[in-house]
Amino acid sequence: MADDLLIDGSFKIVGVKRRRVHEPVADQIRQAIFRGLIAPGHKLPPEREMAEQFQTSRVALREALRALEKEGLITIKRGAGGGAFVADFDNALNALAESLNTVVKLGSAKSANLTEMRSILEPEITRLATSRATPEDLLAIEAIVIAQEKELEGGELSRKLDMDFHRCVAEAAHNPVMNIVVNAVNQSIRDSILRSKRTQEMRTRVVQYHRDIFEAVRSGDADLAKRVMSSHVVDVQCHLETSDHE
Structure with missing residues (x-):
């Protein structure tokens, strides 16, 4: 042969x-x-x-x-x-997320470690998105923000829309490597977010942060977009730490 x-x-x-x-x-x-x-x-x-x-x-x-x-x-x-x-991309992303989840469940990493990674990556990704986002990217991000604002009026806030917002911002940076990593990290921290108890005040803050981030990205203000995303990630981590102790 x-x-x-x-x-x-x-x-x-x-x-x-x-x-x-x-x-x-x-x-x-x-x-x-x-x-x-x-x-x-x-x-x-x-x-x-x-x-x-x-x-x-x-x-x-x-x-x-x-x-x-x-x-x-x-x-x-x-x-x-x-x-x-x-x-495809989603399968590779899920494999990476599962590996991170295993590390977390084995006790080698905590949600705070994942958030620390988010605080490094997401603000920079948001900064890149201000100069790289296409009109289609902006429409996708805005659609999620509008949907969240409508949900908030009814007293709800979908966790899925929350994750979708961060996914769309990452995609708007058009860096596939950073996109894969940040989405895997966000999926790994998803369980902590789902377990957390979110008050109406917290829901309102999340939606406002998302609106402010979107407006900064749309206006091309990279420094502002980066600062607001950084504040948002820190605020979410403080909320998760408070929920874990309740």
Whole structure:
């Protein structure tokens, strides 16, 4: 059998000489994903076919796929139409968030550590957003702020909209690396936010902060946007610390 083989004509693979060794298999698929040779959403061939092409056992192949799934690089779907698929941004983000959550649950990091990271990243991301936000970005952020203001009038404030606001601001900075990190951190702190008891006063402050941040970003006032976001993150952390002691 030839040394160089193809999976769906997408990228070359090299047969694994030692059976039941999954690392070389995982590494070849990993590198193909990183090099853009197989795109997000691409379905990998069936296990039997890949095992034959990699010249390894199906057991080793499954171990390789499980390792890649744990890394967030692929998703494995069961049932009809299932199989191994190259992951997209959301899957990679969830994998990173789960890793952070594990660190937090093991006691190696506290919500205060995550907020400290937010206080470093989010103000800078907001500053970048003032010069990089597109008209579509501004419309998306404004729509969330308006929705929150309407909710507040009815005495409610969706936690989802709160998370969506920070996600949209991060996306408006158009730095995918910072975007992934800050969203993963925000997802990891989500449990603490959901457990916290928010008074009407706290809800009002959150919405006002979001409105002020949006207006600063829209006006292009980078320094103001950065300061307001910094104050907002600190205010939320003070609230979480108070809730934890109640």
